Amino acid sequence: MAHIGHEVVGVDVDDEKIEMLARGDAPFFEPRLKELLQSGIESGKLRFTTDISEARGSVVHFVGVGTPQRADGYAADLTYVDAAFEALLPHLSPGDVVAGKSTVPVGTASRLEPAVSATGATLVWNPEFLREGWAVQDTIDPDRLVVGVPPGASGERAADVLRDVYHPPVATGTPFLVTDYATAELVKVAANAFLATKISFINAMAEIAEATGADVTQLADAIGHDVRIGRRFLGAGIGFGGGCLPKDIRAFAARAEELGRGESVAFLREIDAINMRRRDRAVDLVVAALGGSVFKKNVTVLGAAFKPHSDDVRDSPALDVAVRLRGLGAWVTVTDPEAIANAERLHPQLHFVAERDEALRGADATIVVTEWDEYRRELSPQHASSLVATPIIVDGRNCLDASAWRAAGWTYYGMGRP
Numbered sequence: 001m002a003h004i005g006h007e008v009v010g011v012d013v014d015d016e017k018i019e020m021l022a023r024g025d026a027p028f029f030e031p032r033l034k035e036l037l038q039s040g041i042e043s044g045k046l047r048f049t050t051d052i053s054e055a056r057g058s059v060v061h062f063v064g065v066g067t068p069q070r071a072d073g074y075a076a077d078l079t080y081v082d083a084a085f086e087a088l089l090p091h092l093s094p095g096d097v098v099a100g101k102s103t104v105p106v107g108t109a110s111r112l113e114p115a116v117s118a119t120g121a122t123l124v125w126n127p128e129f130l131r132e133g134w135a136v137q138d139t140i141d142p143d144r145l146v147v148g149v150p151p152g153a154s155g156e157r158a159a160d161v162l163r164d165v166y167h168p169p170v171a172t173g174t175p176f177l178v179t180d181y182a183t184a185e186l187v188k189v190a191a192n193a194f195l196a197t198k199i200s201f202i203n204a205m206a207e208i209a210e211a212t213g214a215d216v217t218q219l220a221d222a223i224g225h226d227v228r229i230g231r232r233f234l235g236a237g238i239g240f241g242g243g244c245l246p247k248d249i250r251a252f253a254a255r256a257e258e259l260g261r262g263e264s265v266a267f268l269r270e271i272d273a274i275n276m277r278r279r280d281r282a283v284d285l286v287v288a289a290l291g292g293s294v295f296k297k298n299v300t301v302l303g304a305a306f307k308p309h310s311d312d313v314r315d316s317p318a319l320d321v322a323v324r325l326r327g328l329g330a331w332v333t334v335t336d337p338e339a340i341a342n343a344e345r346l347h348p349q350l351h352f353v354a355e356r357d358e359a360l361r362g363a364d365a366t367i368v369v370t371e372w373d374e375y376r377r378e379l380s381p382q383h384a385s386s387l388v389a390t391p392i393i394v395d396g397r398n399c400l401d402a403s404a405w406r407a408a409g410w411t412y413y414g415m416g417r418p
């Protein structure tokens with residue numbers, strides 16, 4: 001927002017994060033974010049505070065706090081959303097626009113609307129579609145903008161305010177869709193549910209491929225040429241993780257049940273189950289490759305982040321596979337270009353090594369679980385075989401050139417590939 005010329009104040013309750021941000025340091029790894037933070041601060045257009053009263057006077061108030069999975073079930077935990085609104089309400093002025101960005105169960109905006117309206121401000125819901133690792137690009141150049149507004153003149157005016165706020169992408173033709181609250185809330189969860197379904201669909205095909213000797217990567221290429229299907233998000237492997245897809249499909253199913261429409265999205269439970277089975281499959285492949293037991297075997301795990309270009313390890317399938325192998329008695333060494341600090345905080349029982357080659361030294365088996373370029377493109381099978389004890393590789397992301405690894409003497413196992 002500062003980059004496109006707005007005056008911005010960022011507010012959070014976490015002193016440590018605010019201090020870091022105020023110094024121009026990002027509290028997590030995200031390509032290009034640090035440069036943008038620093039240029040925003042230098043320009044004087046961006047500042048940070050823990051004092052919510054500094055929100056007073058802003059024309060638009062974005063609320064983008066987290067909605068994690070509840071500890072006691074599958075539904076979303078709205079504690080942070082409710083707390084943020086409660087803190088913001090006393091500082092709103094008539095005519096202000098409050099734009100909810102958090103991923104929330106459908107019905108949340110309608111529930112929050114009366115309290116916002118009572119201040120004379122207008123509530124809109126403006127879901128966020130950015131991908132971690134591409135967050136800056138997706139924010140500056142989004143593929144669509146969706147704004148859920150209340151009926152009537154205040155809603156129309158609020159939509160105009162947001163159109164103005166997002167003027168650069170709007171000017172270059174980014175679709176700007178104005179809907180009601182429920183539709184905007186649903187667009188977000190429906191998009192993530194669709195993406196999760198696509199991944200689990202291809203992983204289900206991987207399971208069938210495993211039973212028949214077919215190659216799921218060729219299958220994905222072939223069906224992906226049909227533009228109605230498309231090749232993206234048909235990457236079979238150890239499945240999806242992170243802070244969004246897993247909890248969003250669970251929260252969506254839980255909300256649908258509350259609405260008496262559980263059956264409509266009952267398939268999401270199956271999507272989740274297929275996804276979790278892929279982690280078992282990856283572990284089973286390592287166990288089988290090592291002759292039926294990993295006990296006291298050295299296993300090197302390449303990757304900890306839930307996806308490349310991120311240091312996020314929330315619900316990371318990569319880290320889950322590492323933990324399961326450790327649980328079976330393997331000596332597990334985990335490496336990752338960015339996520340080691342976060343992974344170590346969560347799983348201090350694992351052995352972490354920052355340097356890839358050092359992590360590979362002496363491995364009885366190696367598994368790639370996050371498709372960083374460091375493993376996918378920059379690791380040659382010849383070089384890797386000079387480091388490991390036994391050239392066994394499990395490609396948990398189907399990201400390696402199987403024939404090149406086999407030609408270099410490796411025993412290669414893919415996910416849903418012969």
Ligand code: UGA
Nearest residue numbers: 128129130131132199233234235239240241242244306307
């Ligand atoms: C996801 C959505 O893609 C964003 O549009 C959305 O804004 C975001 O959630 C959110 O709700 O905030 P993100 O969690 O960053 O973004 O990650 P994705 O790129 O969707 O990947 C999710 C997981 O699926 C990763 O673990 C990835 O490795 C896995 N994946 C992805 C596959 O297993 N196969 C694929 O073909 C693609």
